[in-house]
Amino acid sequence: MAAIIKANYDTNRTYLRDVIPLGAPYSISLEVTRVCNIRCNYCFQSIDGSKKKELGFEARHIDLKLIETLAEQLKKFPNKIKSMRICGMGEPLANPQFEQIMNILKSSGKVEDISFFTNALLLTHERTQNLLNSGMDRMLISLQGLNAEKYKEVCGADISFEKLINEIKYFYDMSRSTNVKLHIKIADISLKEGEDKKFIDLFGNMADEVFIGTTVPMFKSVEYSNKIMQKSNQYGVEPENEFEVCPQPFYMLHVQANGDVNPCCDYFKPVVGNIIDTSIYDIWNGDRLYEIRRMLLEFKRKAIDYCADCPSKNLIVHHKEEHLDDCANEVLANIKKAKISNV
Numbered sequence: 001m002a003a004i005i006k007a008n009y010d011t012n013r014t015y016l017r018d019v020i021p022l023g024a025p026y027s028i029s030l031e032v033t034r035v036c037n038i039r040c041n042y043c044f045q046s047i048d049g050s051k052k053k054e055l056g057f058e059a060r061h062i063d064l065k066l067i068e069t070l071a072e073q074l075k076k077f078p079n080k081i082k083s084m085r086i087c088g089m090g091e092p093l094a095n096p097q098f099e100q101i102m103n104i105l106k107s108s109g110k111v112e113d114i115s116f117f118t119n120a121l122l123l124t125h126e127r128t129q130n131l132l133n134s135g136m137d138r139m140l141i142s143l144q145g146l147n148a149e150k151y152k153e154v155c156g157a158d159i160s161f162e163k164l165i166n167e168i169k170y171f172y173d174m175s176r177s178t179n180v181k182l183h184i185k186i187a188d189i190s191l192k193e194g195e196d197k198k199f200i201d202l203f204g205n206m207a208d209e210v211f212i213g214t215t216v217p218m219f220k221s222v223e224y225s226n227k228i229m230q231k232s233n234q235y236g237v238e239p240e241n242e243f244e245v246c247p248q249p250f251y252m253l254h255v256q257a258n259g260d261v262n263p264c265c266d267y268f269k270p271v272v273g274n275i276i277d278t279s280i281y282d283i284w285n286g287d288r289l290y291e292i293r294r295m296l297l298e299f300k301r302k303a304i305d306y307c308a309d310c311p312s313k314n315l316i317v318h319h320k321e322e323h324l325d326d327c328a329n330e331v332l333a334n335i336k337k338a339k340i341s342n343v
């Protein structure tokens, strides 16, 4: 087998407590679209259209001009963003300008590694060629089953599983003469009993990494079956200890398709700015994000609007390097000091 069995996170990690406050976020996730071609039953996209509207959800692609603006804004950071991940509420390949977007971001010279999550159903030979020329570093495919029937059950889509495999295989073969890596994962609920081996056998020779993940309840507005429980994070890791200080606002940002910015992998709220009127550099160093960080470090998470009943907190990989509960006072003193010297 060519692939290794591995979750899609880096195990070589830095202790956050030693580096906060960071001059630039380690990672930025970006939504290039809120349009999706399928409706997986565990995803926000599966809920009723009128309810989506009520929640302020708008199915749209990001404006290419906004990407150019973002690429320019990134240049203010003193160092490069280690990882830019294209993910969120839509399917990146549904955006016809996607390859151009990756090219603009990578050409900014401020992004070390750029990757994207896809269901791969819109992959064609032509798109494979364009993607491999776009500056991308990694494609992460999320499968919803091992045959057309399972796809129909999980995401209501009529697909040709054979075509999907052929396109993935073509991407893999073409990527061998480049530095682009391919990761393929499937969620536990998309496999029937005993199909773990079938998944590995089928995809182990057309990927660099393969992984069987865990489906977790991620969205407040989705009704989850009792098969989907919050015992672990999406990598199947159960937390050794409950933690209170959410580490995400200290190392990442998420940019929505309308330019709104969140301090974490929750794709809606809290919103700490919008890149149309404030640069991402100023948002990272701004008062709204500072207040969230301060309150988290003062163990006041439940007093922060939206963080109080956060559905995403337990999705975070519980790496010990990111726990801040036992050093909250020191970290708070450091961020206060940095804030004063920036005024």
Ligand code: SF4
Pocket: 246, 247, 248, 249, 263, 264, 265, 266, 269, 270, 301, 306, 307, 308, 310, 311, 312, 313
């Ligand atoms: S507690 Fe939840 S909503 Fe608040 S910053 Fe962390 S992940 Fe985001």
